[in-house]
Every structure is written in structure tokens, then in C-alpha cells.
Amino acid sequence: MKGISYLTNDQGQRTAVVIDLQTYGEELEDFLDGLAAEERRDEPTEDFQTVVSRVLKSKSADE
Template sequence: MRGVNYLTNERGIKTAVMIDLKTYGDEVEDFLDALEAKSRKNEVKEDASLVFERILNKKKANGGL
């Protein structure tokens, strides 16, 4: 595949890949975004309105608003 090169170890086993970002930059970014999302799958989720309220309250308490 043009723009993709595999690195192999001394036994010829593929161990890494080099991808031309000029050619496949958008695809690589999408792939990495998907990995990031998958890694956060089991994180505790919070309601956005509660997060915003907590931030605003903290700013008010610090004299920011």
C-alpha cells in the first residue's frame, strides 16, 4: 500500500507501521480518536449541566464572576 511501510524485527515479524501523514493524516486522526474513545468507554460519565454548574460555582467562589 502506497504511503504505508511496516517495520519488522530480526525474525521478519511486523512490529510497527509508518504511515505517510500527508496521504493518510485524516484517517490516522480518525483511528486515534476511535482508540481514545474506546479507552474511555468505562469511565464514569457526568451530566454536562452538572459539570457546568460545578465550574460556575467554583468561579463564583473564587470571585471570578
Template sequence: MQGINFIVDDQSKKIAVVIDLEKYGELWEDFYDNLLVTQRKDEPRESLESVKASLLKQGKLSEHG
């Protein structure tokens, strides 16, 4: 596939890939976002109310919006 090259080891096993970001930059962003989601899926969640309260306390959010 043009714009995608595989790096192989001594046994011709694919171990890495080089992607032409000019051609496939948006695809790479989607792939990377998916990796982040997968990596963080077991992290603790914080409620919207908790986030709002923290932002209010830090002065980064006003009471009215």
C-alpha cells in the first residue's frame, strides 16, 4: 500500500509501521485516539458535577455558565 511501509525483523515478522502523515494523517489521528481510549478505559471516572465544582473553585468557570 502506497504511503505505508512495514519494518520487519530478521524473520520477516512485521514489528513496526511507517505511515505517510501527509497522506494518512487523519487516519493516524483516529488510530491514536483509539489507542488512548483503550489505554485509559480502566482509569477512575470523575462526575460532571465534580469537574464543575473543581473548575468553579479554581476560578476557571463562572456560576452562570
């Protein structure tokens, strides 16, 4: 596949991949974002308005 190379060990097994960022930079970023989201899947969530209120309250306390 153009823009993708594999690194192999002495037994010929693929151990790493090199991705041309000029060719696949956006796709790689999307892929990594997906991995990060999957990693946080089971974390507790907060309501958006609750977060906004907390940030605004913190910001006004700093002033």
C-alpha cells in the first residue's frame, strides 16, 4: 500500500508500521481520536451545562 511500510523482526514478523503523514495524516488523526474515545468509553460523564456552570464559576472566582 502506497505510503505505508512495515518494520519486521528477524523472523519476518511485522512489529511496527510507518505511515506517511502527508498521505494519511488526517486519517491517522481520526483513527487515533477513535482510539482515545474508546479508551475513555467507561469513564463517568457529566452533563454539558454542569461543566459550563463549573467553568464559569471557576473563571469568575479567579478574577
